[in-house]
Amino acid sequence: MTSSEIIKNLSLRLGKSQLETKQLIKSSTEIIRDILDKNINISLPGLGTLSRHFVKKKKSYDPFHKWFIMSPPKRVIRFRPGSSIKNEFKSKKV
Amino acid sequence: MKEKITFADLVDKIAEETGSSKQLVHDLLHETVNLTREGLGRDGHVNITGLGRFSLKWHKARTGRNPQTGDAIEIPARSSVNYKPSADLRKYINRNYAHLQAEILDEDKKPVIENHIAAPVIEEKIVPPPVTESPKTPSDKKKKRSLWWLWMLITLLIIILAYMAWNFWLKTATDKEPIATEMVTDDAVVQPIATEEPVEEVQPSEAEQPIIEEPVEEAQPTEAEQPLVAEPVKEVQPAEAEQPIIEEPAAEEPIALQTTAGTPGGQHITKRGDNLWIISQRYYNKADLWPNIYRVNHIEIKNPDNLAVGNIIQVPALEGKVGSLTHNDSANIAEGNIRAYLVYKKLNKTDANDYLWVAGRYDVDNKISQFSDEIDEEDINRIKGMKLKE
Numbered sequence: 001m002t003s004s005e006i007i008k009n010l011s012l013r014l015g016k017s018q019l020e021t022k023q024l025i026k027s028s029t030e031i032i033r034d035i036l037d038k039n040i041n042i043s044l045p046g047l048g049t050l051s052r053h054f055v056k057k058k059k060s061y062d063p064f065h066k067w068f069i070m071s072p073p074k075r076v077i078r079f080r081p082g083s084s085i086k087n088e089f090k091s092k093k094v
Numbered sequence: 095m096k097e098k099i100t101f102a103d104l105v106d107k108i109a110e111e112t113g114s115s116k117q118l119v120h121d122l123l124h125e126t127v128n129l130t131r132e133g134l135g136r137d138g139h140v141n142i143t144g145l146g147r148f149s150l151k152w153h154k155a156r157t158g159r160n161p162q163t164g165d166a167i168e169i170p171a172r173s174s175v176n177y178k179p180s181a182d183l184r185k186y187i188n189r190n191y192a193h194l195q196a197e198i199l200d201e202d203k204k205p206v207i208e209n210h211i212a213a214p215v216i217e218e219k220i221v222p223p224p225v226t227e228s229p230k231t232p233s234d235k236k237k238k239r240s241l242w243w244l245w246m247l248i249t250l251l252i253i254i255l256a257y258m259a260w261n262f263w264l265k266t267a268t269d270k271e272p273i274a275t276e277m278v279t280d281d282a283v284v285q286p287i288a289t290e291e292p293v294e295e296v297q298p299s300e301a302e303q304p305i306i307e308e309p310v311e312e313a314q315p316t317e318a319e320q321p322l323v324a325e326p327v328k329e330v331q332p333a334e335a336e337q338p339i340i341e342e343p344a345a346e347e348p349i350a351l352q353t354t355a356g357t358p359g360g361q362h363i364t365k366r367g368d369n370l371w372i373i374s375q376r377y378y379n380k381a382d383l384w385p386n387i388y389r390v391n392h393i394e395i396k397n398p399d400n401l402a403v404g405n406i407i408q409v410p411a412l413e414g415k416v417g418s419l420t421h422n423d424s425a426n427i428a429e430g431n432i433r434a435y436l437v438y439k440k441l442n443k444t445d446a447n448d449y450l451w452v453a454g455r456y457d458v459d460n461k462i463s464q465f466s467d468e469i470d471e472e473d474i475n476r477i478k479g480m481k482l483k484e
Contacts, residue, residue, distance in 0.1 A: 001133030003143040006126065013125050014118065024122055027367045029144030032104075037187050041098040046127045048175070051096065052187060059199065072194030075187045077146070079177030085131060092173050094138040094150045 036077060048081040136176065146179040163398035268367055359411030364401045377409050380416045380419030385449065386423075391435045397441060421458055432465050439470075451477040 011021040032050070035042055041051040057073045099107075105123065108118040130148055133140035139149035155171040185192070236274035358377040362368075374384035388398050390408045395401065414420040419427070438446035450473055453462060462469060 001129065001137050001140045003141050006129050006140070006142065009129055010122065010125055014116075014121055014411070021122075024112065024114065024118070025142075025257075028108050028119070028122065028141070031108050031111055032145065033186055033306055035104070035107075036183075039096065042104060043095055043098060044123065044127055045099060045101050046124075047130060048177075050177075056340075060196075063183070066396060068199040069198040070199060072191060072196060074191050077177075077179040077183060077187065079146075079175075081175040085134075085175055088131065089134060089150055089173050089175060092135065092138075092150060093171075094152045094171060094326055 044082075046082060046084060048079055048085060051078050051080070052076070053078055144180060144182060146177055146183060149176050149178070150174070151176045160384070185207045264367055268365065268372075358409045360409055362407045362409050364403055364407060366403050368403075370395075370398050370401070373407065373409065378412070378416055382452075383416070383427060383430075385434045385452075386410060386412075386427050388437075389426060389430030389433055392437070396437075398434060398437060398466055421455075424456045425459040425461060428453045428458070428461045431456065432461055432469070435473075436465070436468055439473075447473050447477055450474070 007018050007021050007025065010016075010025070011018045014021060016024070032042055036050060036052045039052050039064050041049055043049045045059055053076050055074050058071050060069055060071045061067075101123070105116050105119045108114070108123075109119045109198055110150065112119070126142070127187050130140045130142070134148060134150055139147060141147050150173050152173050153171060156169050158167045158169045159165065362373055362377075364373075370384035370387055371381045374387055375381040378386075384398070387407065387409055388395060390410050394405065395407075401407075410426070412419065412423050414423050431449045435449040435453060450462075450469065454477060462474065
């Protein structure tokens with residue numbers, strides 16, 4: 001499912017125009033982004049939890065050039081699915 | 095313990111910042127979660143702009159191990175929900191680390207590179223430099239310079255040889271020219287006059303025309319080989335009979351070829367490259383006697399060193415031979431040398447006195463005293479103790 005399909009469906013379910021729906025989604029994702037940037041976990045019922053993590057610099061291997069590199073430190077976003085969604089798609093073969 | 099924001103707090107925050115109602119924001123988030131679950135169930139993946147991509151990943155069944163007991167456990171196949179944050183989100187949260195780059199570890203860790211990929215590439219890059227650097231060596235430059243001089247010498251030699259060959263060809267061409275065509279002997283000059291005399295005498299009286307025609311007809315057989323020359327003889331008028339002295343001998347060239355080739359006592363038509371020295375050598379076999387030729391032609395020749403092409407030069411005959419000159423020959427040669435002295439003196443030539451000295455050697459008739467009005471007394475005194483230049 002693409003973003004445009006989500007906006008289209010949301011506008012139908014919310015009774016709002018697609019433009020308004022798009023604006024709402026955009027502002028909501030920006031707020032979520034800022035919350036994650038502040039290293040605050042976000043829990044979405046029925047979906048899971050989004051969290052930000054810090055990864056230290058580490059030695060890694062570049063498989064393309066086939067040499068070892070020292071990766072710089074970085075921040076990553078991780079998602080932990082909720083139990084309901086895990087159970088729902090547990091047996092679903094893609 | 096990390097701080098955690100609940101769903102209600104998130105709704106409040108979004109509603110506060112967007113100015114929308116909490117219900118709308120609640121419904122928006124709730125429906126977004128539902129649509130995500132629907133999308134995962136239907137397509138297996140969902141893209142949310144600005145947030146990321148949720149997708150399902152299938153894991154095959156495998157045998158695991160209980161870390162506490164060490165017993166093998168059969169893990170069934172299952173599907174899991176994966177999440178990949180969007181590029182904008184990753185870039186935003188890593189904006190403080192954007193300046194950092196991955197560092198390649200020390201070269202001790204690089205043998206893998208040289209053994210696998212870089213080795214052949216490096217070898218290819220190393221090969222060309224010796225080829226490009228080789229022509230820049232000093233020894234090669236010296237070789238090039240030496241070759242340049244060699245080529246210059248070869249071209250100079252070729253030019254010199256070509257010039258010598260051209261001069262030799264000119265000399266041989268002038269030597270091989272039939273002298274009879276250029277010179278006319280005294281006999282040849284006399285003969286046409288003798289043949290024309292009856293023409294001048296006969297033409298006034300028309301009754302004796304058959305007699306006049308006879309010499310003309312006698313000339314025709316000899317002229318038959320050269321019809322172009324014969325025509326002017328027929329057209330010669332009595333008044334102009336004495337003028338074509340030059341042309342008439344041409345009509346009798348075959349006779350001149352047989353009798354007067356290379357012998358003095360005639361005329362010479364100058365050509366390119368001619369000078370009195372060469373003409374004297376040709377007719378007398380001695381170039382030193384050129385003043386004798388100049389003596390006869392001194393009125394026409396203003397500079398003995400520079401003859402105009404096409405001039406007719408009289409070549410006087412010698413009574414004796416070159417080795418045994420007669421009294422008159424010596425007197426003529428002395429006079430010729432005196433005239434050469436005079437003209438060279440007039441032209442401010444430095445070697446004018448040499449000819450005066452030579453004239454003194456041949457002066458049997460005291461010619462120098464005859465020209466005493468024109469000869470400087472200082473020069474006469476000077477040649478008394480003078481030796482001829484070789």
